[in-house]
Amino acid sequence: MEFMPDSNDPGSNQEFYRIQKLPPYVFAVINEMKAKARAAQQDVIDLGMGNPDGATPRIIVNKMIEAARNPKNHRYSQSKGIPKLREEIVKRYKTSYGVDLDPGSEAIVTIGAKDSLAHLLFAVIGPGDAVVSPNPAYPIHQYGVIMAEGHACLLPMPTPAEFLERLKHLYKTSSRKPKLILISFPHNPTTMCVDLDFFREVVELAHEHGSMIVHDFAYADLCFDGYRAPSILQVPGAKEVAVEIYSMSKSFNMAGWRIGFCLGNSKMINALARIKSYLDYGVFQPLQIAAIIALRECAEDTKKICEVYRKRRDVLVTGLKRAGWPVESPRGSMFLWAPVPEPYRAGGSLEFAKLLMEKALVAVSPGIGFGPLGEGHVRFALVENEQRIRQATKSIKAFLK
Numbered sequence: 001m002e003f004m005p006d007s008n009d010p011g012s013n014q015e016f017y018r019i020q021k022l023p024p025y026v027f028a029v030i031n032e033m034k035a036k037a038r039a040a041q042q043d044v045i046d047l048g049m050g051n052p053d054g055a056t057p058r059i060i061v062n063k064m065i066e067a068a069r070n071p072k073n074h075r076y077s078q079s080k081g082i083p084k085l086r087e088e089i090v091k092r093y094k095t096s097y098g099v100d101l102d103p104g105s106e107a108i109v110t111i112g113a114k115d116s117l118a119h120l121l122f123a124v125i126g127p128g129d130a131v132v133s134p135n136p137a138y139p140i141h142q143y144g145v146i147m148a149e150g151h152a153c154l155l156p157m158p159t160p161a162e163f164l165e166r167l168k169h170l171y172k173t174s175s176r177k178p179k180l181i182l183i184s185f186p187h188n189p190t191t192m193c194v195d196l197d198f199f200r201e202v203v204e205l206a207h208e209h210g211s212m213i214v215h216d217f218a219y220a221d222l223c224f225d226g227y228r229a230p231s232i233l234q235v236p237g238a239k240e241v242a243v244e245i246y247s248m249s250k251s252f253n254m255a256g257w258r259i260g261f262c263l264g265n266s267k268m269i270n271a272l273a274r275i276k277s278y279l280d281y282g283v284f285q286p287l288q289i290a291a292i293i294a295l296r297e298c299a300e301d302t303k304k305i306c307e308v309y310r311k312r313r314d315v316l317v318t319g320l321k322r323a324g325w326p327v328e329s330p331r332g333s334m335f336l337w338a339p340v341p342e343p344y345r346a347g348g349s350l351e352f353a354k355l356l357m358e359k360a361l362v363a364v365s366p367g368i369g370f371g372p373l374g375e376g377h378v379r380f381a382l383v384e385n386e387q388r389i390r391q392a393t394k395s396i397k398a399f400l401k
């Protein structure tokens with residue numbers, strides 16, 4: 001899920017040092033249109049924000065309720081997470097990826113992936129440190145660096161292979177070597193996926209040049225058609241340079257709960273733990289206890305969640321094709337990244353998204369909202385049911401005619 005600022009914010013904070021570096025979210029424009037249409041009783045099909053619409057599995061909710069009844073769980077928890085939960089995520093990495101991690105020093109619980117990302121960057125990046133990441137990207141990948149006063153170096157990613165080539169070129173030619181490489185696959189918004197060889201090369205580069213790596217693995221479990229997303233920590237020696245961020249939001253429909261992990265390199269984990277020890281007292285303990293149950297007992301639920309997205313993806317791809325808008329079918333994530341149809345391309349992705357909203361009552365995210373290199377595309381999030389997605393493609397067909 002992305003952060004959407006209050007669209008009524010008068011922007012009076014512009015003089016503040018950090019705030020002035022954070023432009024208002026482009027997505028707010030579409031949000032405002034959506035709110036107006038809904039206020040006028042119009043039925044908007046909202047494929048804009050990546051906000052999962054499914055319920056958290058009942059067993060997790062029940063555990064949370066049970067734990068919340070126990071006064072012992074009402075106190076401050078531990079900022080790095082309770083040991084049993086850290087042990088559980090470590091077990092999962094062992095069974096899913098064959099990766100060995102020490103729950104004491106190589107795993108920390110965070111308030112979702114966003115907390116991990118923002119505070120890790122804050123912990124390990126100093127003024128002017130270069131952080132290289134593909135663009136377009138999830139906004140915090142760029143603005144987390146800017147907030148930490150680093151230098152956000154955006155590399156185009158028409159394909160992961162080309163990103164890698166550009167990264168190698170950057171290492172050869174730039175006087176400012178990247179201090180950190182920030183990547184995320186399956187990728188939001190482009191839906192691109194990689195195999196373990198890609199990570200091998202990135203890890204090798206980081207070793208060679210003394211860089212760190214952060215891999216945001218928010219869509220770890222949303223993979224289709226037999227594809228299985230690798231963990232960067234599967235690469236031998238990855239732990240010496242890399243951390244991976246795992247989120248409960250998408251895999252278990254727990255977006256609102258705010259829980260995730262940062263795993264791998266102990267020095268980076270330790271830095272994040274230090275920052276977090278000043279900032280928070282950890283996630284509400286009943287929630288951490290419920291997350292143990294999720295990791296331990298809900299593998300089948302994750303498969304079902306994934307299958308829901310797969311079916312929606314198919315309906316959307318087929319429907320758009322029928323509407324004369326052919327798009328590639330993604331192998332991972334919960335999105336579809338679609339090039340703006342030719343007749344509308346010159347107007348830009350924001351204008352096209354506004355048109356879709358106005359004429360077809362379908363909300364999508366304009367590519368420009370994910371950075372300058374996102375222009376020319378819009379992103380559909382698969383967060384409405386199949387019937388409504390089918391309806392959306394019919395409205396789009398009528399509009400494109």
Ligand SMILES: Cc1ncc(COP(=O)(O)O)c(C=O)c1O
Pocket residue numbers: 001002050111112113114115138184188216218247248249255259260
């Ligand atoms: C790439 C990426 N990272 C992180 C997040 C946020 O995850 P969490 O809910 O765990 O903070 C999202 C959510 O949309 C995302 O797309």
